[in-house]
Amino acid sequence: MSLPRFFLPAGPAAENTLASLDAEAARHLKALRLKPGAALEVVLGDRPWKADLAELDRGRATARLVAPLEEDREPPFALEACLPLPAQLSLFDDWLPPLVELGATLIQPIVYSRSEFDSAKTAARLDRWARLIQSACEQSHRGRLPELRPPAPFEALLAWDAPQKWVAYELATGQANPVLRPQALAFTSGPEGGITEAEFQALAAVGWRPVSLGRSILRAVTAPVALLGAVQFQLPGLAGPG
Secondary structure, three states: OOEEEEEEEEOOOOOEEEEEEEEEOOOHHHHHHOOOOOOOEEEOOOEEEEEEEEEEEEEEEEEEEEEEEEOOOOOOOOOEEEEOOOOOOHHHHEEEEEEEEOOOOOEEEEEOOOOOOOOHHHHHHHHHHHHHHHHHHHHHHHOOOOOOOOOEEHHHOOOOOOOEEEEOOOOOOOOOOOOOOOOEEEEEOOOOOOOOHHHHHHHOOOOOOEEEOOOOOOOOOOOOHHHHHHHHHHHHHOOOOO
């Protein structure tokens, strides 16, 4: 069974250093019925450590750093998820955990023409999305938190800078799926109702390659997870970044 893992702000890190955990982590440790001395893991900045529970009392918890963990569960190159803002913002909550578990290094919400964007409602959910990202990182034992950016208009994709840019598209284009290379990859897909023909043509004109995810038409909430799962399946056979 894997040890519980918690992300902490970057700070001094050396053996026997004490690090404070927040109230939410303390509640989680109590739910796990852990006692002082129990083993756990913490990530300070982007450095994972073996630790033990030094104190747990009344909503306060402190971990003692034991030794750095020599591991790397991060993808070998950037995986940038440019996700469409859906009409139902709760769908974004469903996307985030699996995409984080599958190695997304950046989360960029995109306002497509078929998105129903409300800036106030979306801004109110950014803190929740950040918490969901951290929780998914802790559950999957990742070593870094993906960057969460504020929503951007569709036009941001037309200026996106990445060596590989893929767009999941449900209509047949006659093109074979691109071959994954060991270089940064940005990927996107449409909201409910899909990407419009004009949007697809604009993306294709600046180097976004269409990707088919099978014969059936996937729901907006399924497509980005299916695409990143297919990418992860190929990663072990790739050489290092080039």
